[in-house]
Amino acid sequence: xxxxxxxxxxxxxxxxxxxxxxxxxxxxxxxxxxxxxxxxxxxxxxxxxxxxxxxxxxxxxxxxxxxxxxxxxxxxxxxxxxxxxxxxxxxxxxxxxxxxxxxxxxxxxxxxxx
Amino acid sequence: xxxxxxxxxxxxxxxxxxxxxxxxxxxxxxxxxxxxxxxxxxxxxxxxxxxxxxxxxxxxxxxxxxxxxxxxxxxxxxxxxxxxxxxxxxxxxxxxxxxxxxxxxxxxxxxx
Numbered sequence: 001x002x003x004x005x006x007x008x009x010x011x012x013x014x015x016x017x018x019x020x021x022x023x024x025x026x027x028x029x030x031x032x033x034x035x036x037x038x039x040x041x042x043x044x045x046x047x048x049x050x051x052x053x054x055x056x057x058x059x060x061x062x063x064x065x066x067x068x069x070x071x072x073x074x075x076x077x078x079x080x081x082x083x084x085x086x087x088x089x090x091x092x093x094x095x096x097x098x099x100x101x102x103x104x105x106x107x108x109x110x111x112x113x114x
Numbered sequence: 115x116x117x118x119x120x121x122x123x124x125x126x127x128x129x130x131x132x133x134x135x136x137x138x139x140x141x142x143x144x145x146x147x148x149x150x151x152x153x154x155x156x157x158x159x160x161x162x163x164x165x166x167x168x169x170x171x172x173x174x175x176x177x178x179x180x181x182x183x184x185x186x187x188x189x190x191x192x193x194x195x196x197x198x199x200x201x202x203x204x205x206x207x208x209x210x211x212x213x214x215x216x217x218x219x220x221x222x223x224x225x226x
Contacts, residue, residue, distance in 0.1 A: 031212045032212050032213070032214075034214050036217075041202075042219060042220065043120075043217035043219045043220050044157075044217045045217075046215075046216060046217075049214050087156065089215075091211065101159060101162060101172065102159070102162075102206075102208075103159070104149075104156045104157040106155060106156040107156050
């Protein structure tokens, strides 16, 4: 069974204080790892897709990286508007019972204080 | 504009009643999904569909039913058999099986 574990559950930062969020996964062949941002009462907003170990993607203050067992979302010099819940999700390769499913972690609640 | 539309945004249901949540997409995506989110928790998969007239149970399908008669529509029915239906329901779609999914803005269902 595919499993995704995110840590920490909650993270409080001061504006400008860089940090990282972790996403550990167990899947029968990774077909893709996805990062989302979710604001309260809204649907998740897509951020990044990573397909293979060593791959990196960047967008403004966010950078996502991928290894064979985990992914990191690095936040550089965060601002209060970066406050949100960050979700990680994985897809398995074809042939497994979970093919087609998108399995999510519990999320990390990020709060950035001015 | 292309996207996913969920309606209604808020829904109240009396105990013992069935209720149907609407999800429509104009992205021409083959795959569609329904997730449930409870306070402080991640997303749990209810049902997903790879193609028209085909769908599979997710991790928490009991008490729910779906149909996929048209490519652009994937309605979810919350039946009276669902013991704890109060939650935030999210619909999503993706172009294929290795691509990202895009989400609607959700329907908040409350049982009164």
